[in-house]
Amino acid sequence: MTRKIAILGATGSIGKSTLDLVERNPDAFEVTAVTAATNVEALADIVRRTGAKLAVVADEARYSQLAELLVGTTCRVAAGEDALLEAAAGEAELVIAAIVGCAGLKPVMAAVDSGKTVALANKEALVTAGALMTDAAASSGATILPVDSEHNAIFQCLAGNRGDDVSRIILTASGGPFRVASAEIIGAATPAQAVAHPNWSMGAKISVDSATMMNKGLELIEAHYLFKLPSQRIDILVHPQSVVHSMVEFVDGSVLAQLGTADMRIPIAYALAWPERIATPAQRLDLATIARLDFEAPDLERFPALRLAREALEAGGAAPIVLNAANEGAVASFLAGHIRFPDIVRLVQEALSSAAYDAPHSIGDVLEIDRVTRDRTKAMMTASCP
Ligand SMILES: NC(=O)c1ccc[n+]([C@@H]2O[C@H](COP(=O)([O-])OP(=O)(O)OC[C@H]3O[C@@H](n4cnc5c(N)ncnc54)[C@H](OP(=O)(O)O)[C@@H]3O)[C@@H](O)[C@H]2O)c1
Structure with a gap:
């Protein structure tokens, strides 16, 4: 079954590792929404590679640049905070929360309030609003899957x-x-x-x-x-x-x-496929060496x-x-x-x-x-x- 996923912070380190796994498993995942803060070139490239339906840039001043880069695609382009919340609460069943810092808090909460499964890399959201978030997950039925390797x-x-x-x-x-x-x-x-x-x-x-x-x-x-x-x-x-x-x-x-091995694709893969597992190209552990x-x-x-x-x-x-x-x-x-x-x-x-x-x-x-x-x-x- 194909899982619909939204990647918040798609242009960052966790976002890129997630995309690597998604592209290796094209039948398993459909990317519905991707977001970035300012990096519209990388975001447009991701849209072209994944066929995402919604691309959001947090910085509203970059909206027209992103729209121009995506002319000729069917992707809807949006900007600003409300659009980020829409990406988090939209049609995806699994939300990869990989925005860095407290800037990710509202989008994470939007995903939690909508009862999504949230693969949470954005630790700052839980640090700043842990009790509110776990209470919200308990009432909405959201599942929080930790991505941080520990x-x-x-x-x-x-x-x-x-x-x-x-x-x-x-x-x-x-x-x-x-x-x-x-x-x-x-x-x-x-x-x-x-x-x-x-x-x-x-x-x-x-x-x-x-x-x-x-x-x-x-x-x-x-x-x-x-x-x-x-x-x-x-x-x-x-x-x-x-x-x-x-x-x-x-x-x-x-x-x-x-x-x-120290490769974030291992914990990300666990969250993407949970409760099952998917193969990753991560180097295998060689304890003898x-x-x-x-x-x-x-x-x-x-x-x-x-x-x-x-x-x-x-x-x-x-x-x-x-x-x-x-x-x-x-x-x-x-x-x-x-x-x-x-x-x-x-x-x-x-x-x-x-x-x-x-x-x-x-x-x-x-x-x-x-x-x-x-x-x-x-x-x-x-x-x-x-
Ligand atoms: N990297 C890891 O191996 C790792 C491991 C465990 C946990 N984490 C956690 O995962 C989160 C992401 O880390 P990262 O290393 O992937 O960070 P990163 O490489 O700096 O990427 C951050 C992502 O968030 C976006 N972003 C930044 N500020 C934003 C804002 N104000 N509004 C909306 N989007 C914004 C960035 O967009 P632009 O590209 O446009 O700036 C980028 O897509 C952090 O909370 C970190 O603690 C990371």
Whole structure:
């Protein structure tokens, strides 16, 4: 049976890996809608390759350029936020949520509210609105399938087991490009060094998050909402080879792990075909060549983002939104060359320690806290990083 899918963030790293799998399985999937922020050339190319019926560019100023590029196709072209929501809530039964950042929140919620199966890569949506989203999924009947390799690994390990039998989950972390770097080297890191991940090829924002290890902090919060476990039952373990993608420990002492090469097409394929599996061209795991797997406790002194994220999760309320918004603003400024690498986590810490917001009751509340925090972070940057 052909599955109708919408790909939100089709031009990004996850979007491209998804398209690769879809094109290898032309009978299994029909792409109904694709979206991008600004990259209309790549989006038009995707439409021509997949025959998508709806192409949405978030930036309304790019509408006519996209329309021009798609003259002669039957694809409907649209732009702006309402069109993004339409792509998420339209005819697709499976929505690949691969927009980066809190910008993906409303489209993800539109898909969840429409009762879709959502293959969720956009971790920031769950970090900022986890309770609202899981409640919405419970009432609409939506299914959220984790695409993040760690959460996908845990999801696979949980299959066939009772949630009550889980004692803890263990998120593995590569440690990023600065795992063994001194505090001095980390302090002087450039954007080029920060995005050079040793194992994974990813978009710029998540690559910087991996370098600060904020990515693992966001994943801790994501895991809390996906698997309904408190912070104390979610451990983080550095595993530089990125072979064990995460583990589940059960009450009898058994530990199940999911292993594989570092290729996002493996977890994406699992979400695309769930509850079945499809073949992927990912390189097979050769453990004899890898020969050893190392594990170590994370260093919270050199990577304080992990501590901040755990504190934000345990504080609850608006804290994860503040953590995420300050981080997104700071990472964008670092990538633009406006602040130094250590300023990212310092700004997040300052934003958290000076924040006083009520817990959000709606997506509107989440977006307002996000907006105010970004403005405050910008002001803090101007004051401290002229
Ligand atoms: N990459 C990975 O291996 C990986 C692994 C696990 C989880 N994730 C998560 O997956 C998500 C996507 O990551 P990525 O690495 O694929 O990011 P990416 O390569 O930067 O791609 C982001 C996608 O989102 C679109 N986009 C950006 N800003 C937008 C906005 N304001 N409105 C609408 N669309 C917007 C981009 O369009 P343009 O191309 O037009 O800018 C692009 O299609 C992130 O949440 C990340 O944490 C990624």
